[in-house]
Amino acid sequence: MAAIELQGVVKTFGPIRAVDGLDLNVPEGVCLGLLGPNGAGKSTTMRLLTGQAIADEGSLRVLGYELPRQSKDARARMGVVPQLDNLDIDVTVEENLKVFARLYRVADIGAAVDRALALARLTDRRHDAVDELSGGMRRRLLVARGLVHDPQLVLLDEPTVGLDPQIRAEIWTLIEDLRAEGTTILMSTHYIEEAERLADEVALMAKGRVIARGRPNDLIAEHAGRRTAEYYAPPERRAEVRAAAEAAGLPVRSAGPAVVIVGCERAPDGLVPDDAITRPSSLEDVFVELTGEELE
């Protein structure tokens, strides 16, 4: 059974179609990265899954429950880690977790809180007010709060947006632990590295629908080849190189002061200048090739 099944889902806000015919299937035990720029419809998709937005069209099933009719049953079995920190800052770490253990009807609240504290490595800070924690600790607590009831499915909405690299690495470790336990994860992100590192599969989203899906390496190989060249030069020289690449049928784009040749290993000898910088192709190259838009 798929943990998440969305078919033809449409959600509009006035004239804006935030989600536009979205089909999405997330099998159990998979970590799927929902990758796209701001406004692609990722957060609306998350709100649809938690029953905080009602679709105008289409069908949604989560853990076998039909939404929005059985949304409450589905929510009881899923954990949500929001993009924004909405912890109760004057309340202790332990009490924050206890409140949510009650909201999720956890039978043994004490054991659930202990487990969540251990997961977030906050056991020794359990009696401290959230306000006294560092940014990384608060974010770990936010993740632990979403896991306090040991959910079958976890929704992570931009879990590391705005965090510094060290805190981001801490959160990635937590997510990797979850993956290792076989928890189904749907993670929205607009960070390439996050999706490449954590997701078994990536669904690229643009304008409210999935435009490509697969394992990161497969997507890159299919749409962007193995390597990408970035050539920094005066405008006239860049225009020459761009024209030659286009004539050779290679995907090419401008990126600030550089011309970018995607899949440059397929270029004829001499087309890519010797002083161009080459790097492994990335999901960003895939995304730009498919949509013409930058991710970040």
Next chain:
Amino acid sequence: MRRIEPAAVLGVMSREVANFRTFWRSTTFSSLMEPMIYLLAFGLGLGTTLVSTVDGVDYVEFVGTGMVATAVVFSSALPAMFGTFVKHRFQRTYDAILAAPVDVEELVSGEMLWIGLRSGIFGTFPLLITIGFGLDPAPAMLLVPFFCFVTALAFAGFGIAVAGSVAKIDQFNYVTTLVITPMFLLAGTFFPIEGLPEWAQVLSQFNPLHQLVVLVRSASFGFDAYDPLRLAGLVVLAFAMWRLAIDRLRRRLID
């Protein structure tokens, strides 16, 4: 109407209790001090200079029993308005709660019940202080927390509905100026409404704070035949405000 699970309502209330534990001292302090200051200023000040009794009741006792309604409205409507708006718009608390198996009905019910219980207790403080100023205790006064609870439920629902309706927090000024303040002043707390023009007396009959003031005075000095009707009116109002609050907040929280 959807089914409401007590566990969800209690979960919402437990969050309020956890937060209240962090600021109960200051709230309790002001709930005790404010009626005392009012009684000193109005009760003893006016009572010893301009008015000594109203309808045969010492003015300090008249004001003290009326102050119960003041305590209720200020510990229910205002926290409901500001608290709901802040939790929704700034703290994003409701996003987290509604991601759990909690519906808007349960969220609103939990918030209202908590405010009702809190006001039911804080509302009695002026009465207790007035006893300290000489009011004779009466067994019927044990009903006052219940009267306060029901009235506070209505005002909590009203406050949540307002918070679910306004676009900006400063729009609460219209509500406090046009609704809360006139209700507070025309409740019969500081002067008997019989001294008002007839149209104002009629309006006061629709003022739930006035009905609470009358009920509290009845509990202190003796009930009359209309008191059950007054209580029934407050219960109906609380129910109506509960449904209104759910409707307004659902529109705000569910896209």
